[in-house]
Amino acid sequence: MKTARTWAVALTGVDGHLVEIEADVSNQTPGFKIVGLPDKALGEAAQRVHNAVTNAELALTRRRLTVNLSPASLPKHGSGFDLGIAISAVATGGVLDAASIARTVHIGELGLDGRVRPVPGVLPAVFAAARAGFDRVIVPFANEAEARLVPGMQVRAATTLAEVAMWHGADISVAEVEPVAGEAQAPAAAEPLDLADVVGQEEAVQALIAAAAGGHHMLMSGPPGAGKTMLARRLPGILPPLSEEEALEVAAVRSLSGAAVNILDDVPPLEAPHHSASVAALVGGGSRAARPGAIVRAHRGILFLDEAAEFTRVALDALRQPLESGSIEIDRAGFHVRFPARFQLVLATNPCPCGNYGVRGAECICPPIAIRRYASRLSGPLRDRIDIDLQVARVAASRATSGERVGIASEAAAAQVATARARAAHRLAETPWSLNAEVAGAWLRQGDRRLPPGVRAPLDRALERGQLTLRGYDRVLRLAWTMADLADVDAPGADELGRALFLKRGLIA
Secondary structure, three states: OOEEEEEEEEEEOOEEEEEEEEEEEEOOOOEEEEEOOEOHHHHOHHHHHHHHHHHOOOOOOOOEEEEEEEOOOOOEOOOOOHHHHHHHHHHOOOOOOHHHHHOOEEOOEEOOOOEEEOOOOHHHHHHHHHHOOOOEEEEEHHHHHHHOOOOOOEEEEEOEHHHHHHHOOOOOOOOOOOOOOOOOOOOOOOOOOOHHHOOOOHHHHHHHHHHHHHOOOEEEEOOOOOOHHHHHOOOHHHOOOOOHHHHHHHHHHHHHOOOOOOOOOOOOOEEOOOOOOOHHHHHEEOOOOOEEOHHHHOOOOEEEEOOHHHOOHHHHHOOHHHHHHOEEEEEOOOOEEEEEOOOEEEEEEOOOOOOOOOOOOOOOOOOHHHHHHHHOOOOHHHHHOOOEEEEOOOOOHHHHOOOOOOOOOHHHHHHHHHHHHHHHHHHOOOOOOOOHHHOOHHHHHOHHHOOOHHHHHHHHHHHHOOOOOHHHHHHHHHHHHHHHHHHOOOOOOHHHHHHHHHHHHOOOO
């Protein structure tokens, strides 16, 4: 056999593209050349493949061997092509079944000893293979559980290159070797946090339930110790579980991040990066290949920024585009990547650098200019994209030490959220949206869903006075519909709209 063909997958973000690996032997100066726009790691595959084939007691031709990765215009990076390159190269000697390798997708890195090493991004790669019509894939042993999450695929987990060659018809003995281990298993899920632990913050708890019911972004401002972080970390516990499709999206992002993926977790993810995080850490990126940042890892979950005013202004403003579009696009000199980033943003901040501004009985030592500068770190355009802007006060000592548990439990709050979301989904059944926070403003301002003039009059006055932008106007309408869903009424009335105005910016109509 002079030319042999098999398949691998090139990842661009979470999107996979099938790559045909062609190996050809010619009567030229002996050598091993890989062409087709490989990066440096992929260009080094020739030496890894040569040593792995030798140590697996297989043979490579002594003539000129050229491996082409097609389409040649598609950038390819990483070591996940090693296995496919080795199999196609060995197949040029006629020792493997050409039909078998031609209908199989190979994913994996090779060690010099011939063992198959795990690679990140196996889940989206196997998804791409399934969408392209393939039904058989060979992956590293450590990635087997991840690959089997894709329905309808015949998955084989390889420990060594010799084992893969034997599956394709090679007459070779396979020695028992220890498989290469993958990433450490994900830590066991912690005990769920209960809203009933929150003392004396009834207003904030109700705002949190509204945020969960409608998918609204939320900002909590208050002094240290008021319970902002405590509230935010209990938000995942009252959100509905992820659907299978959403859980697969989250698992694909985790796979790209290099984390262990063994099961589908239906709990929405919570990402809480430190306030020293850079723009690249939030957004993602890289010089040769794009890796997902905290924004992408929070897809279908919550992005919680504690001490939000301590983040750099540039990092915070990087949130504005994904908040509107539900995705993030990364452009570099050699590639363009689009990641999904549909998350719920929760911000927590102090009122001033010392945290005591406006706190009864406490002394604020910050000069006025420092207070204004601190507040301005959250830009107007970013605040305009926040649906709920809540002031959180410290709890009185008498309530904190009373021992009473009068707050609502997470189980009861989750039931309220589920009921409200079901009402919204029924109302939006004939539209492209499922949550109130996703609805287009024009759809709420016009047509059958337009509120009566008497109900929306306070909102109109806030817009005319410049207290709200048109974007803020739409966000108040969305929040008012969430209030109506929680109140089990067909449409927002004056009470629901007034409550939404208050939660938006403390506006009193």
